[in-house]
Amino acid sequence: MKLSIVPLLVASILLGIVSLVVSADDIATLRNATAIDTQKEPEAIPKVNNDDVRRSRAYPMQPPLIPHKIDNYQVDLNANKCMSCHSRDRIEESQAPMVSVTHYMDRDGNFLAEISPRRYFCNQCHVVQHDAKELVSNQFVDMYQLMNQKQQESGNQPAESSD
Amino acid sequence: MKNTIKRIWHTLRRPSVHYSLGTLVIGGFVAGIIFWGGFNTALEVTNTEAFCTGCHEMRDNVFEELKTTIHYTNRSGVRATCPDCHVPHDWTDKIARKMQASKEVWGKIFGTINTREKFLAKRRELAEHEWARLKANDSLECRNCHNFEYMDYTAQSGRAAQQHSTNLASGEKTCIDCHKGIAHELPDMSGIEGW
Numbered sequence: 001m002k003l004s005i006v007p008l009l010v011a012s013i014l015l016g017i018v019s020l021v022v023s024a025d026d027i028a029t030l031r032n033a034t035a036i037d038t039q040k041e042p043e044a045i046p047k048v049n050n051d052d053v054r055r056s057r058a059y060p061m062q063p064p065l066i067p068h069k070i071d072n073y074q075v076d077l078n079a080n081k082c083m084s085c086h087s088r089d090r091i092e093e094s095q096a097p098m099v100s101v102t103h104y105m106d107r108d109g110n111f112l113a114e115i116s117p118r119r120y121f122c123n124q125c126h127v128v129q130h131d132a133k134e135l136v137s138n139q140f141v142d143m144y145q146l147m148n149q150k151q152q153e154s155g156n157q158p159a160e161s162s163d
Numbered sequence: 164m165k166n167t168i169k170r171i172w173h174t175l176r177r178p179s180v181h182y183s184l185g186t187l188v189i190g191g192f193v194a195g196i197i198f199w200g201g202f203n204t205a206l207e208v209t210n211t212e213a214f215c216t217g218c219h220e221m222r223d224n225v226f227e228e229l230k231t232t233i234h235y236t237n238r239s240g241v242r243a244t245c246p247d248c249h250v251p252h253d254w255t256d257k258i259a260r261k262m263q264a265s266k267e268v269w270g271k272i273f274g275t276i277n278t279r280e281k282f283l284a285k286r287r288e289l290a291e292h293e294w295a296r297l298k299a300n301d302s303l304e305c306r307n308c309h310n311f312e313y314m315d316y317t318a319q320s321g322r323a324a325q326q327h328s329t330n331l332a333s334g335e336k337t338c339i340d341c342h343k344g345i346a347h348e349l350p351d352m353s354g355i356e357g358w
Binding site (some may be wrong): 078083 | 320321325344349350
């Protein structure tokens with residue numbers, strides 16, 4: 001029994017050293033390297049972007065972001081506030097973007113008259129954006145940008161070779 | 164019975180024997196003030212949030228829901244109480260609404276919505292009454308505070324300004340057409356226009 005404790009002790013000491021080294025890295029967290037035994041001063045709650053300007057994607061296949069406030073929007077068994085503007089038969093009056101056709105399909109690909117129950121809770125995928133500083137910067141490059149880059153490079157090469 | 168009525172009628176028709184005209188006039192005047200003041204005070208008591216939430220039907224259902232909305236807590240601390248939205252401010256309309264509310268006393272006595280389940284089952288009907296009332300009076304109770312004349316579109320979000328400057332300004336729509344469920348949870352909305 002005594003023998004088995006020694007490697008455990010060694011391992012825990014090693015783990016401690018490793019964690020010290022890792023914590024030296026400036027990984028941005030919500031606690032922002034505040035010591036574990038102290039309570040962090042809470043940040044001011046950022047405002048929700050409400051400018052109705054649609055944003056491009058921040059990563060591949062990102063669900064479109066909500067560019068407006070959704071405070072107290074009721075989405076439950078009784079009512080779906082989102083769909084009172086974004087459903088097919090409401091967009092003419094509301095001029096809001098229509099939810100995509102995939103949202104009317106069940107998982108077997110059959111089209112339904114109403115929005116599919118598996119897509120009903122909009123906020124599972126679609127979220128608002130806060131007017132806050134990014135904790136981690138995003139270097140995502142859209143596919144079209146990559147393709148354009150490639151085309152430009154390949155377009156430049158023959159131009160260079162013809163010179 | 165017939166004799167009693169006859170006797171009272173006879174007494175009323177005769178001039179007063181024991182009391183002077185002054186006593187009767189001044190006494191009547193004072194009694195009038197007390198009666199009218201008492202009536203209005205009692206009316207105003209029924210027009211307070213404490214009165215509405217005195218019953219568990221309101222306190223545990225609709226009042227709880229109000230607490231999460233902007234009409235209860237907000238940046239400037241101006242808030243709406245139950246009667247601000249549910250009772251007309253003008254005297255005649257107020258009395259008419261209070262007379263209708265006698266049906267709610269009936270409901271209270273016989274426990275029409277005395278459980279959560281009963282309330283949820285009746286919610287659509289109750290909500291429809293309020294929508295119909297606000298539609299009929301052009302959302303009068305909203306407009307007691309939210310006066311269209313003083314709305315600044317430039318301070319509104321783009322979408323809000325667009326809707327208010329067209330549909331609301333033309334009178335085609337009224338507040339309740341779009342702002343259903345602004346202060347309470349919605350019932351089953353199937354079949355409601357715009358949902």
